[in-house]
Amino acid sequence: MWRIALKMLMGDTAKFCGILLGLTFAALLIMQQGAIFCGLMRRTAGQINGVSGVDLWVMDPNVRHIDDVKAMMESNLHRVRGVEGVEWAVPLYKGSGRAKLNTTDARGEPVTIIESVVLLGLDDTTLVGAPTPGDVIAGDLLDLRTPDAIVIDKMQLPKYYPGEPWEDLEALGDAFYDRFLGREMEMNDHRATIVGVCKAAPTFGSNAVVYTTYGRAKQFVAQERKVLSFILVRTDRSWKAEDVAAAIRSKTGLGAYSSQEFARKTILFFLMNTGIVINFGITSLLGLFVGTAIAGQTFYLFTVDNLKQFGALKAMGATNARIVGMILLQAAVVGLIGYGLGVGVSTFVADRANAGGGEIQFYVWWPLLPATAAVVVFICIFSSLLCIRRVMVLEPAVVFRA
Numbered sequence: 001m002w003r004i005a006l007k008m009l010m011g012d013t014a015k016f017c018g019i020l021l022g023l024t025f026a027a028l029l030i031m032q033q034g035a036i037f038c039g040l041m042r043r044t045a046g047q048i049n050g051v052s053g054v055d056l057w058v059m060d061p062n063v064r065h066i067d068d069v070k071a072m073m074e075s076n077l078h079r080v081r082g083v084e085g086v087e088w089a090v091p092l093y094k095g096s097g098r099a100k101l102n103t104t105d106a107r108g109e110p111v112t113i114i115e116s117v118v119l120l121g122l123d124d125t126t127l128v129g130a131p132t133p134g135d136v137i138a139g140d141l142l143d144l145r146t147p148d149a150i151v152i153d154k155m156q157l158p159k160y161y162p163g164e165p166w167e168d169l170e171a172l173g174d175a176f177y178d179r180f181l182g183r184e185m186e187m188n189d190h191r192a193t194i195v196g197v198c199k200a201a202p203t204f205g206s207n208a209v210v211y212t213t214y215g216r217a218k219q220f221v222a223q224e225r226k227v228l229s230f231i232l233v234r235t236d237r238s239w240k241a242e243d244v245a246a247a248i249r250s251k252t253g254l255g256a257y258s259s260q261e262f263a264r265k266t267i268l269f270f271l272m273n274t275g276i277v278i279n280f281g282i283t284s285l286l287g288l289f290v291g292t293a294i295a296g297q298t299f300y301l302f303t304v305d306n307l308k309q310f311g312a313l314k315a316m317g318a319t320n321a322r323i324v325g326m327i328l329l330q331a332a333v334v335g336l337i338g339y340g341l342g343v344g345v346s347t348f349v350a351d352r353a354n355a356g357g358g359e360i361q362f363y364v365w366w367p368l369l370p371a372t373a374a375v376v377v378f379i380c381i382f383s384s385l386l387c388i389r390r391v392m393v394l395e396p397a398v399v400f401r402a
Contacts, residue, residue, distance in 0.1 A: 004313075005326035008306055009333060015305075018298040019334045019383075020341065023376055026291025027342020030284050030372050031364070035350050037280040039363035043202045044270045045263035047094075047120075047209075050201030051129045051232065055241045057262045058089070058231035058248055061255040065266040067204065069094050071226035072254070079252045080231050085239035086248075090128045093121030093217040094229040097210060099192075101185035104163035113160050117208045119187070121217025128232055130211060131198040138177035139196030144213055150187065151196035152180075156208030160185070188220045202361060204270070288375055295338075296383040299331070303387035310391050320392055327387050335380040339373055 010016050042049075048057070048066055058080055060070035080089045097119035105111045122129045122144070130141050131151070143149055154177060158166050161180070169176060177197040184193050187210070200209035212220070218227050233256070235244045245256035257265065271277055303310075310323055350362030 002326070002329055005329050006333065008309060008326075009302075009330045012302060012305065015298055015302040016334070019295050019302070020338050022291045022294030022296075022298065023334060023338025023379060024341040024345070025294070026287045026379060027339050027372050027376055028346050029287030029291075029342075030375055031343055031346035031368055032349065032362075033280050033283045033287070034368040034371065035346065035362040035364045037276070038365045038368070039361040040204075040276065041267050041270065042363050043361065044204045045266045046201035046203060047118075048259055048263045048266065050131070051259070052132065053128065053234065054232045054259060055235045056233035056245050056248070056256050056258055058233055058252075058254050058256045059229070061249075061253065063255060065269040066094075066262070068269075069229045071224065072228045072231075073226055074228050076252060076254060077228060077231055080233060080248055080254070083244065083248050083251055085236050085244035087234045087236045088126075089231050089233045090123035090126055091121075091214050091228050092123070092129050092230040092232050093119070093214050093221075093227060095119050095217070095221055097220060098188055099160070099185050099208070099210070100187075101160060101183075103161055106162050108163060111162075113162075115156070115159055115208065117156075117187075117210045118203055118205075119217055119220060120209060120211050121214040122211060123232075124213045124215050127213075131200060135199040137174045137197045137199060139181050139194075141196060143195035144211065146193075146195060148184075148191050148193045148216070149195040149212065150192045151198050151211040152194055153200040153209040154197050155200070155202070156206075157197070159208070188222075190220050192220070288379075291375075292379045292382055295334075295379050296386055299334075299383040300386045300390075303327070303390060307390070323391050324388050327384055327391065331380040331384045335376050339376045342376075343369065343372060 045066065058076075060072055063070050074091070077089060077091055080086060095118075097117045098114065099117050100112065100114045102110065102112050120129065124145070127141060127144060130144070133141070136151070137154055139151065141151065144151060157177075157180065158164070164179075165172070180194050180197055182193065182195075184191060186192065192210075192212070196211075198211070200211075203209065221227065231254075233244070233248070235241050241258055245258065248254060248256040313323065314320075347364055350364055353362055
């Protein structure tokens, strides 16, 4: 009986492909939109997760997310260092900068480029918060200690130097970025010299990330009474990080969070205060409705066209339970194939997009797989119910009608 069910399913190629198309489209759209959504949420906390070797982030208690910088007095740094359980604490500046440079466009004509950047000022001594050595493509991080030095994110370099042969980048390799070392630009009307090119954690706003020292960052920005953005803390190994965070909050009145807590706080802010969830949710629901409509209608028509075959099986003694089992088997087969095709295509597209290093970053988070499977199962069950109802009331005598 099971072989008969599969032969009936695959015998009508057009309807079989139609059912697969609906299920594949639903799985593909939900997986793709989910991966883009997860990638976007990951970007919101990218700069937090990109700082390694740090246990706690200390900030103004009113800070809601990583981009919501509320400057503090530098005296807070010494107060935090005095809290028991703190092994070391270093300053971190985060703010907006304005990069300006004179270069040439793709036609070789002179042009002036002005772009906003995310300016990160690292501790002058330790450079805590800098990219890992593996993410430095050209130059040396230690050169940040030279006068006017900056390290710039490679992703936004085409905006600053449109006249370079970016179309040949794949053939030239990472050695291509060495040509930018020593070039100068203006950073908030101050001279800045590129001493390194790195792969920085992408930001939500997709602005270029520029690294420099904390002391030089204060020179680049307008002089203000408060310039300290965050304090990065490493706790003593004999202390629990949450206990040290509680002590910092109690003794200084500042906010203190672990990297995971601060990343979660940032992501939740964007989830609750922007329309991202609604926009991606509507698109995913569209995939669900379209997939259900296509697969359900096609599967129903497939069953109607095979009513005589089901009637013949009933006339030969097949029970309703056996017929229902055949329909569920057909639904399970097309569901598995459609799910596999949809997930496979979306994962392949995500892998190729991430390998290309474009602005859109896909993150195939593992819960997307069971969530997509649940949607496909729902579509299959809905489609099967439409067919089962029609077959259950079928009279075996239908096979003898003209």
